[in-house]
Amino acid sequence: xxxxxxxxxxxxxxxxxxxxxxxxxxxxxxxGEFCVLLGPSGSGKSxxxxxxxxxxxxxxxxxxxxxxxxxxxxxxxxTMYRRKHLGYIFQMYNLIPNLNIKENVExxxxxxxxxxxxxxxxxxxxxxxxxxxxxxxxxxxQQQRTAIGRAIVKNPDILLCDxxxxxxxxxxxxxILQLIETVNQKYNSTIIMVTHNDAIKNMAxxxxxxxxxxxxxxxxxxxxxxxxxxxx
Amino acid sequence: MxxxxxxxxxxxxxGETGKYVVIFVFMLALIGVASxxxxxxxxxxxxxxxxxxKYNIEDGNFxxxxxxxxxxxxAIEEENKLKLYNNFYSMQESVGGSRIRFFVDRKEVNxxxxxxxxxxxxxxxxxxxxxxxxSNELELDGDVEIGGKEYKIVxxxxxxxxxxxxxxxxxxxxxxEKFGVGIAVQEDYDKFxxxxxxxxxSWKYDSAPADRLGKEAIDxxxxxxxxxxxxxxxxxxxxxxxxxxxxxxxxxxGHDKIMMMVMLYMLIVIIAFVFAVTTGNTIVKEANVIGTxxxxxxxxxxxIRHYMAAPIIVLLVACVVGNIxxxxxxxxxxxxxxxxxxxxxxxxxxxxPEAFIYTTIIPLILLSLINFIMLARKLSLSPLKFLRRDLxxxxxxxxxxxxxxxxxxxxxxxxxxxxxxxxxITIFAGIxxxxxxxxxxxxxxxxxxxxxxxTLNNMIAQHQYVLKAPVPTQNEKAEKYAVTDLETTGxxxxxxxxxxxxxxxxxxxxxxxxxxxxVISNAYADKYGLEEGDKITLKDKYTxxxxxxKVDGVYTYPGxxxxxxxxxxxxxxxxxxxxNFSGYLCDEELDDIDQRAIxxxxxxxxxxxxxxxxxxxxxxxxxxxxxxxxxxxxxxxFMLAKVIIEKNSQSISMTKILGYNKREIGGIYIHTxxxxxxxxxxxxxxxxxxxxxxxxxxxxxxxSGWIAPDIPLSAYITTVILAAASxxxxxxxxKMRINKIPLDEALKNVE
Numbered sequence: 001x002x003x004x005x006x007x008x009x010x011x012x013x014x015x016x017x018x019x020x021x022x023x024x025x026x027x028x029x030x031x032g033e034f035c036v037l038l039g040p041s042g043s044g045k046s047x048x049x050x051x052x053x054x055x056x057x058x059x060x061x062x063x064x065x066x067x068x069x070x071x072x073x074x075x076x077x078x079t080m081y082r083r084k085h086l087g088y089i090f091q092m093y094n095l096i097p098n099l100n101i102k103e104n105v106e107x108x109x110x111x112x113x114x115x116x117x118x119x120x121x122x123x124x125x126x127x128x129x130x131x132x133x134x135x136x137x138x139x140x141x142q143q144q145r146t147a148i149g150r151a152i153v154k155n156p157d158i159l160l161c162d163x164x165x166x167x168x169x170x171x172x173x174x175x176i177l178q179l180i181e182t183v184n185q186k187y188n189s190t191i192i193m194v195t196h197n198d199a200i201k202n203m204a205x206x207x208x209x210x211x212x213x214x215x216x217x218x219x220x221x222x223x224x225x226x227x228x229x230x231x232x
Numbered sequence: 233m234x235x236x237x238x239x240x241x242x243x244x245x246x247g248e249t250g251k252y253v254v255i256f257v258f259m260l261a262l263i264g265v266a267s268x269x270x271x272x273x274x275x276x277x278x279x280x281x282x283x284x285x286k287y288n289i290e291d292g293n294f295x296x297x298x299x300x301x302x303x304x305x306x307a308i309e310e311e312n313k314l315k316l317y318n319n320f321y322s323m324q325e326s327v328g329g330s331r332i333r334f335f336v337d338r339k340e341v342n343x344x345x346x347x348x349x350x351x352x353x354x355x356x357x358x359x360x361x362x363x364x365x366x367s368n369e370l371e372l373d374g375d376v377e378i379g380g381k382e383y384k385i386v387x388x389x390x391x392x393x394x395x396x397x398x399x400x401x402x403x404x405x406x407x408x409e410k411f412g413v414g415i416a417v418q419e420d421y422d423k424f425x426x427x428x429x430x431x432x433x434s435w436k437y438d439s440a441p442a443d444r445l446g447k448e449a450i451d452x453x454x455x456x457x458x459x460x461x462x463x464x465x466x467x468x469x470x471x472x473x474x475x476x477x478x479x480x481x482x483x484x485x486g487h488d489k490i491m492m493m494v495m496l497y498m499l500i501v502i503i504a505f506v507f508a509v510t511t512g513n514t515i516v517k518e519a520n521v522i523g524t525x526x527x528x529x530x531x532x533x534x535x536i537r538h539y540m541a542a543p544i545i546v547l548l549v550a551c552v553v554g555n556i557x558x559x560x561x562x563x564x565x566x567x568x569x570x571x572x573x574x575x576x577x578x579x580x581x582x583x584x585p586e587a588f589i590y591t592t593i594i595p596l597i598l599l600s601l602i603n604f605i606m607l608a609r610k611l612s613l614s615p616l617k618f619l620r621r622d623l624x625x626x627x628x629x630x631x632x633x634x635x636x637x638x639x640x641x642x643x644x645x646x647x648x649x650x651x652x653x654x655x656x657i658t659i660f661a662g663i664x665x666x667x668x669x670x671x672x673x674x675x676x677x678x679x680x681x682x683x684x685x686x687t688l689n690n691m692i693a694q695h696q697y698v699l700k701a702p703v704p705t706q707n708e709k710a711e712k713y714a715v716t717d718l719e720t721t722g723x724x725x726x727x728x729x730x731x732x733x734x735x736x737x738x739x740x741x742x743x744x745x746x747x748x749x750x751v752i753s754n755a756y757a758d759k760y761g762l763e764e765g766d767k768i769t770l771k772d773k774y775t776x777x778x779x780x781x782k783v784d785g786v787y788t789y790p791g792x793x794x795x796x797x798x799x800x801x802x803x804x805x806x807x808x809x810x811x812n813f814s815g816y817l818c819d820e821e822l823d824d825i826d827q828r829a830i831x832x833x834x835x836x837x838x839x840x841x842x843x844x845x846x847x848x849x850x851x852x853x854x855x856x857x858x859x860x861x862x863x864x865x866x867x868x869x870f871m872l873a874k875v876i877i878e879k880n881s882q883s884i885s886m887t888k889i890l891g892y893n894k895r896e897i898g899g900i901y902i903h904t905x906x907x908x909x910x911x912x913x914x915x916x917x918x919x920x921x922x923x924x925x926x927x928x929x930x931x932x933x934x935x936s937g938w939i940a941p942d943i944p945l946s947a948y949i950t951t952v953i954l955a956a957a958s959x960x961x962x963x964x965x966x967k968m969r970i971n972k973i974p975l976d977e978a979l980k981n982v983e
Contacts, residue, residue, distance in 0.1 A: 055615040
């Protein structure tokens with residue numbers, strides 16, 4: 001198992017205001033698998049993603065990536081882990097406003113010893129002609145594509161997507177999902193996507209449904225459909 | 233691969249042009265002035281030190297009543313292993329009642345340095361000292377009246393044995409306005425000498441002591457004094473080691489270095505804090521990006537380096553350009569401060585590695601350190617906190633409770649104040665520092681005026697004569713007194729304390745003396761914190777013999793550090809004969825004493841020389857400091873108030889959308905800063921006053937004499953007005969800033 005998530009528990013606050021966000025999560029994800037974490041707001045899916053990404057820590061349990069437990073890593077090692085293995089896509093694109101599109105993608109490439117070609121990525125993402133523009137000159141979809149470019153250019157083993165289409169309209173969302181699908185297929189990246197859009201589960205290899213901090217349902221999708229054929 | 237983040241550094245600077253240009257210009261001026269000061273300091277000191285060899289400055293001089301014959305001169309030279317040089321001069325009256333000491337060109341010793349023009353070649357031409365000309369507004373190729381006759385000034389010169397314009401070595405202070413030196417051709421000089429000639433001889437040792445101011449030099453001077461007094465009738469005797477005209481300027485150069493360094497580093501620290509606060513604001517603005525970068529694997533170190541880059545680049549460029557300006561423009565300006573007081577020979581700019589360390593390395597270290605600490609602290613938060621924009625280390629669970637009876641606008645303002653406490657603390661620190669500078673500049677002239685007035689009001693007598701030998705006077709109002717100088721003990725810096733002996737029931741000294749009673753001047757008591765009952769130990773400058781005095785009272789005599797005893801006690805303490813005395817005190821001029829017997833005649837004019845000269849010397853410097861003080865207030869308040877506005881740009885935009893007008897918005901965001909700034913200005917005054925009192929006392933401990941730091945009310949009022957006016961300038965720019973915030977700013981985070 002490429003990613004092993006075992007007995008993860010997480011709570012916030014203390015005393016009466018204590019909220020148990022994750023109450024013991026066990027998941028296994030194979031290399032190159034496309035995994036979707038589904039659930040309503042407050043189900044704990046983003047917290048789980050953050051723990052996988054090493055930007056939050058679990059109270060109990062562990063996450064092992066290719067045999068390495070993140071709980072054993074200090075801050076420096078966690079940074080190196082993120083640098084080497086992870087790509088992040090957020091709902092808000094978080095692009096650097098005074099770097100142009102190409103430079104924003106290069107910010108990701110810089111982190112990798114073996115980055116993908118920036119121009120190729122920009123062409124794949126349909127951003128090549130916009131490469132000299134600043135983020136605020138692009139639409140939301142184009143900005144999110146740039147964020148995807150920044151995440152995938154370093155050729156990460158794992159791509160973590162936190163509601164990547166949350167701020168986008170239907171057509172743009174589909175475009176983005178197609179891109180993520182392409183990344184998954186072309187680069188064999190393991191993708192973990194958090195969403196509350198139920199339709200997206202249909203393009204995943206594995207679907208995990210969370211509610212109130214526990215896994216309500218976990219299954220391998222036998223009837224996978226292409227992103228282009230999704231509808232909601 | 234080069235870090236792509238580095239590409240945004242230049243854009244960051246361009247995007248915040250106003251902020252960086254203002255800070256750059258301020259830093260540039262600061263580094264330039266400091267560098268210019270250090271370079272001028274070292275260059276002048278080097279020129280001064282080299283002048284001893286280059287211009288063959290004498291090892292001492294003496295004046296005699298009559299020219300000794302050749303045999304005597306030869307004997308003096310042989311016995312004392314030295315060579316004598318004729319250095320006769322004539323004193324002539326000139327403009328405004330000033331006196332010029334005229335020499336002919338000196339070919340062997342104390343050689344003349346021609347700064348501009350040339351030495352006189354023909355009768356009717358003279359070359360005069362640069363500083364004397366400046367003080368009396370004389371010009372090259374212009375005319376000057378000397379002894380009732382017009383002469384053409386053909387040269388501006390510096391005489392290396394008169395770098396300090398001391399007419400007499402016993403003068404309290406040099407005087408560049410009333411005393412000068414000059415060179416005339418032999419023919420004119422001879423004419424001058426018909427009415428007035430002084431037989432002065434300079435000497436050079438065959439083998440000079442290694443340290444020209446050291447003990448060996450003093451011992452040798454003492455031996456020569458004894459030997460000379462057996463061969464000639466000495467009118468004056470000034471060995472090089474105690475010659476103020478030669479030594480004073482050299483000792484003073486470099487004296488203000490510490491003050492300049494303290495000012496430079498305090499300002500750099502203030503600027504570093506301004507950068508820290510503004511960068512902190514950028515971090516808040518870019519929290520999402522930072523969170524993303526950290527989540528993507530960028531290290532804390534990479535981000536710290538990135539955010540430190542712009543301030544460091546700005547400072548580095550300011551250092552480089554500032555140093556270039558320091559070596560060119562500001563050096564001249566700063567040298568002028570010294571050249572306004574001392575008549576230095578020509579100097580060349582000397583590369584000063586210390587100046588580079590002081591003005592480049594240390595400021596860079598200070599700025600980097602302060603910014604590093606701030607950034608390391610801010611960026612130590614987890615990536616998640618940045619992504620959530622949760623940047624408070626200790627999250628306040630509830631907002632400050634404010635009574636609802638307080639109007640909403642007042643509550644709004646209070647919230648803005650609570651939100652920006654770190655910024656306001658920095659504003660307070662900036663205002664405090666500026667107030668110290670402003671108050672320092674503003675108290676300088678009133679203090680000197682006060683000292684002058686106090687000195688004149690408390691003169692012991694209108695005329696104070698110091699005699700070379702005891703001669704009688706028929707004036708019944710004249711009163712004998714004795715005086716000598718001792719030195720302080722117990723510190724590295726020694727200074728002279730005048731010890732006076734007055735007749736017990738003196739008509740001039742209004743306190744009864746005698747029976748071993750010793751009273752000290754209030755200046756001495758104030759400077760050294762002495763009180764009645766304290767014991768003072770002083771020593772003889774040459775013999776190191778120690779003397780102890782018990783303070784029996786304090787007498788109002790400002791400006792001079794002195795001990796007053798009865799004349800009999802004085803003679804007993806210093807083992808003098810019972811009838812010994814040094815001169816006369818009198819409210820009338822004594823016209824029955826042979827002028828040759830008078831070593832010094834101290835009048836009002838002499839007692840106010842110090843204040844007059846200090847005003848002349850320090851006037852320019854005070855103006856520079858005043859501008860610096862105002863600039864610091866404008867810079868610090870503007871930069872930090874701008875941060876407050878930027879931080880609240882979305883709220884400001886929202887208030888605009890809601891329909892608040894400009895005045896109301898200004899009332900919330902500018903008036904809060906106005907309140908804090910004005911409260912800071914007033915609240916700073918007592919702290920500033922306390923700090924300045926301490927700084928002044930520490931500073932004055934390094935100088936001879938005493939000027940009490942009694943800050944006049946007018947200085948406080950002017951400081952408040954200046955500081956408030958400086959702030960008003962910034963409000964104009966702040967209002968412009970608020971007006972520029974677009975209405976759609978509030979919608980940006982809805983993306």
